[in-house]
Amino acid sequence: MLILTRKPGEAIYTKDKNGNLIEVRVLNIQPGQVSLGINADRSTDIHREEVYLRLQAEEVA
Numbered sequence: 001m002l003i004l005t006r007k008p009g010e011a012i013y014t015k016d017k018n019g020n021l022i023e024v025r026v027l028n029i030q031p032g033q034v035s036l037g038i039n040a041d042r043s044t045d046i047h048r049e050e051v052y053l054r055l056q057a058e059e060v061a
Contacts, residue, residue, distance in 0.1 A: 006026045007026065008026050008027065008028055008029055009025070009026065009027075010025070010026055011023050011024060011025040011026070012024050016040070016041070016044050018041075018043075020040065020041040020043075020044060021040075022038065022039070022040040022041075022044065023037075023038070023039040023040070024036055024037075024038050025037040025038075025039070
């Protein structure tokens with residue numbers, strides 16, 4: 001696992017498998033909660049962990 005430290009307003013960048021740029025920006029930090037903004041191509045699937053796990057379970061079933 002890669003661990004990065006960012007402050008509010010700072011971002012990290014990566015690319016999806018099609019080469020499209022994805023920006024993940026720290027918007028706000030509060031005790032017990034971090035708000036992230038994600039800029040990605042509309043064709044890129046982005047899910048919260050619990051939704052992703054449910055979708056994976058549905059595909060297996």
